[in-house]
Amino acid sequence: MQQQGKISFPTTTCVKNTALDPSSVEQSITFYDTKVARKTLFFDCLRYIFHGALNEELRTVILLLAIRLLNMPVGCKMALNSLGFLSMLLAPITQQLANRSRWNNMQISALYFALMGLAFFCAAFSSSWITFFIFITLAHMCDKQQIPMMIGTYGDNYIKNNRGLRVGLALACMPIGGILFSQIVGCFLEKGQENFTYILLSASILALCCAGCFLKIPAQKIAIELPPPLWDNFKFIAKDRLFASFLLFYSFIAIANQMTLPLRMEYLANHRHTLGISGATIVAIFAIIQPLASTLSSPLWGKLYDHVNLITMRQCVTACFLVGLPLFFATDNLSMIYLASILLGIGRSGGVIFWSLWVGEIAPKEKVTEYMSANAAIMGLRDALAPIIGYFLLTYTGPLVVGIIAFVLLALSMLGFESIYRHPSYTQRMIKIKK
DSSP states (O other): OOOOEEEEOOTTSOOOOOSSOHHHHHHHHHHIIIIIHHHHHHHHHHHHHHHHHHHHIIIIIHHHHHHHTSOOOHHHHHHHHHHHHHGGGGHHHHHHHHHHSSSOHHHHHHHHHHHHHHHHHHHHTOSSHHHHHHHHHHHHHHHHHTGGGHHHHHHHHSOGGGHHHHHHHHHTHHHHHHHHHHHHHHHHHHHOGGGHHHHHHHHHHHHHHHHHHHHHSOOOEEEESSOOOTTGGGHHHHHOHHHHHHHHHHHHHHHHHHHHHHHHHHHHHHSHHHHTOOHHHHHHIIIIIHHHHHHHHHHHHHHHHHHSOHHHHHHHHHHHHHHHHHHHHHOOOHHHHHHHHHHHHHHHHHHHHHHHHHHHHHSOGGGHHHHHHHHHHHHHHHHHHHHHHHHHHHHHTOHHHHHHHHHHHHHHHHHHHHHHHHSHHHHHHHHHHHO
């Protein structure tokens, strides 16, 4: 049975009946491209600054606290990040639950970050590593469940010819937040590691700031009168061959990148005496050079996204990794390592922009969020498994072999996307979506 639904708009969205008046249509488009788009961009940029700081907290500070202060078991330390990624397998189900509520996607996103703030607050006063682990895992899960929510809002609030640029400008703010927060955390830890309570409380405030920003972003609500089963979003992977092909070849890229992400630090740290790289230089590579390259290149990637077809954008991003990853592991020249790090930072920003928008290019407009939730589920599975694969390969082969395998996966993905580009079904889908 075909689903029937109606669209309701929150008070922050202006809707005009322009069906019969061409001048009214033009005025409506102008309004749409100014007030709504500018408000979305402003609060999305602000949200990414806070979110960038939160990512730094979840990625590094939490692990540092678990190691040095709480003596958390090794298995639990490994599970902190993995459980967050694995929770993304629930994204299609939580998205269906969100569709059944009266709240729009931005209100649901605000709820996730409010829960994250509460989790950080409780973790700050944890008396044992067990309660700390539970609350931080909850924070990771809330962070991941929000991921599919934004893509529909981008499609509604930004017009096609500058959507990539606006998303790129917002994403450029994310590393800025991480760099600033890492400096503040460093000052706290220099005064004494017992200040971890204040660090977690600051993370709680950052999460609440993110929630406030989400509430300010204009959003629509599609109310479904006949909701499908909770697991319905998974069917798009099986039934939509073009979508499944994108997921397959994208997974090659993601695995190549994610399985080498922790190994880059491992490689430089364990071989620094051979390579002559100091600890301060290693920190600079990962905390300054790559984030700076990512920040500066994000608007350029966004502009490119607006002017080329989807697969051309994907191939340009993959080319950065295709050169950067093998170069990073194959060279012992510091200048070449810097160059590889810059390429990887540039590729990362382009990859984030592509990942944030590509589903909206091939999915039916009314199903974009549902498609994105299925995409998030696959992302969670591969991002949880990729580091395990990377460490296994590093243990039994070596860094050079890991770099070669990553190169092969990236080359296969480029060939796969080229075959998609030449297939008639891709051209037909692009024409249909544009209509």
